[in-house]
Amino acid sequence: MQLIDVPIEVQSKKDRVEFFVFGDTHIGARNCAEKPMRTQVQEILRHANKPNTHVRVFYGGDTCDYVKPGDIKRFHINCLADWLVKGTPDEIRKRLSSVCTHQLRRALEIFKPLKPYSIGALEGNHEYSIFKYSNFDMQEAFCEGMGVRDLSDECIMRVKFAYRSKKGGKAQTRVLNIYAQHGHGGGRTAGAEPNHLTRLRDEWEDADVVLRGHSHTGCILEPKPISFIPSAGKLPEEMRLRYRYAANWGCWKYSHSLGPSSYESRAAYPGRAMTTIKIVVWPFWNTKRNGHYIGQPKIEMRKYPLI
Numbered sequence: 537m538q539l540i541d542v543p544i545e546v547q548s549k550k551d552r553v554e555f556f557v558f559g560d561t562h563i564g565a566r567n568c569a570e571k572p573m574r575t576q577v578q579e580i581l582r583h584a585n586k587p588n589t590h591v592r593v594f595y596g597g598d599t600c601d602y603v604k605p606g607d608i609k610r611f612h613i614n615c616l617a618d619w620l621v622k623g624t625p626d627e628i629r630k631r632l633s634s635v636c637t638h639q640l641r642r643a644l645e646i647f648k649p650l651k652p653y654s655i656g657a658l659e660g661n662h663e664y665s666i667f668k669y670s671n672f673d674m675q676e677a678f679c680e681g682m683g684v685r686d687l688s689d690e691c692i693m694r695v696k697f698a699y700r701s702k703k704g705g706k707a708q709t710r711v712l713n714i715y716a717q718h719g720h721g722g723g724r725t726a727g728a729e730p731n732h733l734t735r736l737r738d739e740w741e742d743a744d745v746v747l748r749g750h751s752h753t754g755c756i757l758e759p760k761p762i763s764f765i766p767s768a769g770k771l772p773e774e775m776r777l778r779y780r781y782a783a784n785w786g787c788w789k790y791s792h793s794l795g796p797s798s799y800e801s802r803a804a805y806p807g808r809a810m811t812t813i814k815i816v817v818w819p820f821w822n823t824k825r826n827g828h829y830i831g832q833p834k835i836e837m838r839k840y841p842l843i
Contacts, residue, residue: 538691542655544590545698545707549820551588553697556580556814559596559718559749560660560787563646564617564639567793567800568601569810570646572842576812577649579843584653591653595678596749596785597660597689597718600639602674604666605632614796636666640674644681655693656685660718661750664689690717692743697819697833710819710833715743719750719784724806729755733782744832745815746782754786754811756837764831778831785813788842810842 544553556576562568584591603610613621620631620638631638647654656679663675679686695712721732729751737746737760759779765771791800791807821834 538687542695553590553817556593557785559785560598563600563643565601567790569788575843593650593654595657597658598662602662602666604635654684656687658687658718659689713743714745715740716747719748729753737782752787756783776831813839
């Protein structure tokens with residue numbers, strides 16, 4: 537468990553902040569959606585250059601597949617990405633003698649353009665397994681390579697927004713708490729992921745946004761409204777509201793891909809929608825909407841197809 541402050545200063549009350557997640561990317565697996573991933577990186581860079589827009593990125597774990605030849609239960613040569621087995625015999629032997637190292641290098645090459653906007657990386661079960669059984673701390677190596685905080689397998693990010701008027705004076709502030717974990721457990725039924733997320737949101741009641749991954753199932757719950765009154769001052773004419781959000785960021789692996797059997801096809805996993813999520817926040821949006829005062833920044837949870 538880690539706690540992290542994420543300070544963001546905006547220049548206008550119209551500014552928005554977009555949080556992107558790369559979770560369960562499984563770089564190095566044959567059915568990894570690497571091309572859309574690279575396109576998404578470029579899309580984020582375009583967003584970062586838009587006026588009144590700020591971008592932040594974090595990584596949700598299982599960044600690389602990290603399944604090496606010595607893993608008798610999970611390794612199969614046909615499950616490796618094509619780039620691992622292309623080239624001269626010497627080049628192929630070199631990669632196969634250190635599969636995890638080359639997957640890590642590939643991940644750092646893909647995400648390097650996002651270093652200025654990256655805030656941290658969660659540890660997934662694949663990072664944990666390679667560390668536990670093979671004594672390779674790929675999580676530490678990835679975090680060092682990206683220059684980000686190692687968030688362990690769960691974290692709370694306290695995002696502290698600040699706005700200072702051009703006239704000077706004391707800065708206005710807003711706070712958004714994001715709880716995130718890599719996740720555990722699966723479930724093949726339609727209700728499995730909503731149930732996971734509902735339990736998680738109920739446990740972390742102080743979080744405005746709750747995120748998880750692992751199951752490869754993209755899902756965004758309907759916001760949960762919380763009615764309250766301020767603890768000091770005059771009673772308001774109407775109850776105040778805050779909303780609590782929860783989502784699973786999905787994955788970057790094709791459920792069905794042409795070629796040899798995959799981990800997913802052998803287990804007969806149901807097809808997963810190729811989607812990803814982002815959180816869009818307007819920290820200093822007018823707090824009165826539809827006649828009700830909202831006691832938090834304006835938040836939108838967005839899910840959209842991989843490019």
